[in-house]
Amino acid sequence: MAVGTDGFGALKARLKSVLKPARYAHTRGVAATARSLALRHGIAPERAALAGWLHDCAKALERDALQRLLGPAGADAGERAVPALWHAPVGALLARREYGVRDPEVLRAIRLHTTGGPDPDPLAKVLFVSDFIEPGRPRWPELPALRRLARRDLDAAYFEVLRLKLLDLVSKGRPLHPRGLAAYHRHMESRCPAR
Ligand SMILES: [Fe+2]
Ligand SMILES: [Fe+2]
Numbered sequence: 449m450a451v452g453t454d455g456f457g458a459l460k461a462r463l464k465s466v467l468k469p470a471r472y473a474h475t476r477g478v479a480a481t482a483r484s485l486a487l488r489h490g491i492a493p494e495r496a497a498l499a500g501w502l503h504d505c506a507k508a509l510e511r512d513a514l515q516r517l518l519g520p521a522g523a524d525a526g527e528r529a530v531p532a533l534w535h536a537p538v539g540a541l542l543a544r545r546e547y548g549v550r551d552p553e554v555l556r557a558i559r560l561h562t563t564g565g566p567d568p569d570p571l572a573k574v575l576f577v578s579d580f581i582e583p584g585r586p587r588w589p590e591l592p593a594l595r596r597l598a599r600r601d602l603d604a605a606y607f608e609v610l611r612l613k614l615l616d617l618v619s620k621g622r623p624l625h626p627r628g629l630a631a632y633h634r635h636m637e638s639r640c641p642a643r
Contacts, residue, residue, distance in 0.1 A: 456479075456497065456498070456501055459498075459501055459502075459547065460476075460501065462547075463475060463501060463502075463505065463508075466505075466508035467504070467505075467507060467508050468507075471504060471507050471508075473584055474504070474582065474584050474585075475500070475501060475503070475504055477582030477583050477584045477585075478500040478501075478503060478504075478575070478578045478579050478582045479497045479498075479500030479501045480497075480500070480582070480583075481500070481578035481581060481582045481583070482496040482497055482499060482500035482574050482575055482578040483496055483497040483500070485574045485577065485578055485598055485599070485602065486571075486574050488599050489570065489574065489602050491570050491571060491574055492571075495551060495553065495554055495571060496571060496574050496575065496578075498549065498551070498554055499554045499557040499558055499561075499571060499574075499575045500575060500578055502539065502542075502543045502547055502549065502554075502558060503536075503539060503557070503558050503561045503575055503579060504535060504539065505539050505542050505543060505546075505547065506534070506535035506536075506538040506539035506541075506542050507535050507539075509535075509538065511531065514531075514534045514535060514538050515531075515534065517538045517541060517542075518534060518537065518538065520541055521537035521538045521540065521541040522537060522541075523537040523538070524537075526563075526623075526625040526626050526627065527563075527625065529623060530622075530623055530625065532562070533562050533563065533625060535562075536558065536559055536560070536561055536562045536563070537559055539558045539559075539561075540555045540556070540558040540559040543555055543558055553569055553571045553572070554571065556569070556571075556572055557569075557571045557572040557574075557575040557576075558575070560572045560575075560576065560627070561575050561576055561579050562579075562625075563625040563627045563628045563631075564576050564606070564609075564610045564613075564627065564628050564631045565627045565628075565630070565631050566627065566630040566631045566633070566634040567634075568606065568631070570602065573602050573603070573605075573606040574602065576606060576609060576610075577598050577602065577605045577606055577609050580594070580609045580612075580613070581594055581595050581598055581605075581609070588612065590608075590612060594608055594609070594612075607632075607635045610628060610631055610632060610635070611632070613628070614628060614629070614632060
């Protein structure tokens, strides 16, 4: 599917036809937030919006279809073990195969959008943060301050989102993906270098 700078009309129509309304509304919020944050931080806004539009595209698939695509998507053991993570690697696969995206940073941002990672490029940071702070997400009391922080300091917002997500998973007794933990450790090392 051709993606231009015309506001992603064809892409939006396709996503609207396959995603549930609430998922589409979230997707629209993430794309708008990613575009705005990218502009703020000197990142190409159309690439950020594209990543936002497509980040949850695999949510349109049923569980069996998602599971079948884990192999072709190159999902790692940590992703395979947690069904809630499946849509990220499969989403990157679909973005390339079904939606014609060739930009490796956009594909990587989609892959990392649930777990984060220790070496994210700016586009991956923007998507990871935008997925958490988009206007339709009302459930975290930290969100107003986090939205302000994201406009001021993308790195700090990235770590804060990561920290909150890890805390939430631990509090619910859910597994942590090694990539998220590695991201946490990398950040702590950067703040407290060994002497
Ligand atoms: Fe997602
Ligand atoms: Fe999402």
